[in-house]
Structure formats: structure tokens, C-alpha cells
Amino acid sequence: MPDVRTESGRAGLEAMVNDPGGAVIGLDFDGTLSPIVTDPSAAWIHPAAPSALIRLAEVVRRIAVVTGRPPGTALALGDTPEGPDLVEVPGLVILGQYGIERWEGGEITSPPPPAGLTKIRAELPALLSGLEGVTIEDKGRALAVHTRSCPDPDAALEALRAPLVELAAVNGLVVEPGRKVLELRGPGVDKGKALKELLAAERARSVMFVGDDLGDLAAFEAVASVDIPGVRVCSGSAEVTALAEQADVVVDGPDGVVAFLEDLLKSIASREQ
Numbered sequence: 001m002p003d004v005r006t007e008s009g010r011a012g013l014e015a016m017v018n019d020p021g022g023a024v025i026g027l028d029f030d031g032t033l034s035p036i037v038t039d040p041s042a043a044w045i046h047p048a049a050p051s052a053l054i055r056l057a058e059v060v061r062r063i064a065v066v067t068g069r070p071p072g073t074a075l076a077l078g079d080t081p082e083g084p085d086l087v088e089v090p091g092l093v094i095l096g097q098y099g100i101e102r103w104e105g106g107e108i109t110s111p112p113p114p115a116g117l118t119k120i121r122a123e124l125p126a127l128l129s130g131l132e133g134v135t136i137e138d139k140g141r142a143l144a145v146h147t148r149s150c151p152d153p154d155a156a157l158e159a160l161r162a163p164l165v166e167l168a169a170v171n172g173l174v175v176e177p178g179r180k181v182l183e184l185r186g187p188g189v190d191k192g193k194a195l196k197e198l199l200a201a202e203r204a205r206s207v208m209f210v211g212d213d214l215g216d217l218a219a220f221e222a223v224a225s226v227d228i229p230g231v232r233v234c235s236g237s238a239e240v241t242a243l244a245e246q247a248d249v250v251v252d253g254p255d256g257v258v259a260f261l262e263d264l265l266k267s268i269a270s271r272e273q
């Protein structure tokens with residue numbers, strides 16, 4: 001296993017290995033299960049991730065993907081060319097769009113989109129005009145403004161931050177910042193709230209959350225604040241450092257995440273023998 005930097009992380013991992021039946025594992029999608037790519041519609045899952053998750057799901061209480069994506073998009077991008085697909089993970093729950101949408105067993109619950117979104121959708125193109133490379137990803141109940149294809153993605157992000165915060169606020173929405181992206185979405189949900197509700201519903205006895213981006217900080221805070229052992233795993237990148245600073249374990253991107261899950265499986269198997 002990679003180095004666990006904290007006492008609480010070691011206790012969390014030990015609890016999962018000794019009592020996997022009480023463990024809930026939450027994972028972010030982009031940058032954690034799928035490598036970051038320029039085109040959001042081509043962010044396919046790591047080909048070895050579903051297989052590892054399927055075997056883990058057979059021994060832990062619950063696997064949840066907790067993502068900014070709509071559940072249907074995470075499932076579509078969870079297809080692999082040869083191996084099993086994400087949808088085959090037994091008991092899988094997807095808490096999508098930061099937890100406001102839920103998919104389980106083919107059923108999806110999704111409240112109506114926030115009222116202000118229609119006006120933002122109409123006004124956004126004018127606000128972005130003249131900014132080379134900026135793209136809009138329409139997620140039905142949120143709009144993500146991407147700058148990864150801009151000549152200077154960070155400068156474009158900074159130039160857009162204040163006007164997008166203003167546009168979101170006057171229409172009752174909030175801005176969720178991420179990796180070369182500013183997302184306009186409804187308030188009142190985050191990955192921490194979503195994870196805490198799942199842990200309570202599952203009566204979890206331990207928790208692990210794996211993430212890579214600023215939106216995952218709320219889930220890390222949830223792991224640290226609930227009254228069960230927990231481990232926070234960062235899928236590390238040069239783009240985001242804030243999460244690594246809070247993590248118990250840092251691995252090297254989605255390759256490192258899959259290797260970590262495989263190591264966890266081995267530890268559980270050797271403990272069970």
C-alpha cells in the first residue's frame with residue numbers, strides 16, 4: 001500500500017481491511033476514475049477501474065460514484081472497450097451533479113433544474129463571445145464553462161470568474177470552480193452533504209473517499225467530521241494541490257487510484273484468509 005500520512009488515515013484503512021462489510025467507498029469520476037482530457041465528452045473511465053470496483057463491491061457495503069456529472073453521463077463514460085463497464089458494479093450508487101441526482105439499479109431521481117438556469121443559458125454565449133477556445137457543457141441543470149482549450153486556460157478562468165459569479169448570483173445559482181472549469185449550478189448541495197447522507201443511510205462503519213478536485217474538498221471534510229474511521233485519498237495532479245494538502249494518501253492520478261484499489265483488495269483478501 002502507498003504511504004498513509006496520518007494516524008486517522010491509518011485507522012480508516014485498518015477499519016476497512018478488518019471489517020470490509022461495513023465500509024462505504026465514494027469516488028469522484030473525472031480525474032479520479034477517468035484521466036483528464038481536453039474534450040469532456042471523451043473522458044472515458046480508466047479501463048481497469050470497473051473490474052477493480054466490481055471485486056471491491058463484492059466485499060464492501062457500498063460503492064458510490066459522487067460526481068459533478070449527470071449520472072447518465074458517468075455511466076456512458078464508464079463503458080470500457082474490452083473489460084466490464086461501470087454499470088456492472090454490484091449495488092452501485094451514482095450521486096450526480098454534486099449529489100442532487102441519484103441513480104441506483106437503473107432508476108434515477110432528479111428534481112427540476114434551478115429556475116434561473118434558462119436565463120443564464122440565454123445570456124452566457126454573449127458573455128463568452130470573443131474568448132477563444134471557451135466551451136460550454138450543458139448538463140441540463142448546470143452549465144460548465146471550460147477553458148482547457150483556450151490559449152491561456154488559467155488567464156481565461158480568472159477573467160471569467162467575477163462575471164460568472166455575478167451572472168450566477170443574480171439568477172440564484174452558485175459557481176463551482178474546478179480544473180480549468182467554472183460551473184454554474186444550483187445551491188444547497190455538495191459532495192460532503194451527499195456523502196454524509198449516504199453514510200447514514202448505509203449505517204457505514206468506515207468510509208473512504210477518493211477525489212482530485214476542489215469540489216471533492218467537501219467530501220474530504222465529511223470524512224473527517226463523521227464519527228467513523230475514514231481515509232481521504234487524493235488522485236494527485238500538478239493542476240490541483242489543495243486536495244493533496246488535506247489527504248491521508250496521495251496517489252498518482254487515475255493509474256495510481258486503480259493500483260490503490262487493487263492493493264486494498266489484496267489487503268482485504270489476505271486478512272480474510
Ligand SMILES: O=P(O)(O)OC[C@H]1O[C@H](O[C@H]2O[C@H](CO)[C@@H](O)[C@H](O)[C@H]2O)[C@H](O)[C@@H](O)[C@@H]1O
Pocket residue numbers: 028029030031035036037038039040041043066067068069137139144146148178179180181183213215
Ligand atoms: O466531480 P467530477 O466527476 O470530478 O466532475 C467535475 C467536472 O469534471 C469534468 O471536467 C473536468 O474533466 C474534463 C474531462 O477530463 C476536463 O476536460 C475538464 O477540464 C475538467 O474540469 C466535467 O466536464 C464537468 O462537467 C464536471 O463537473
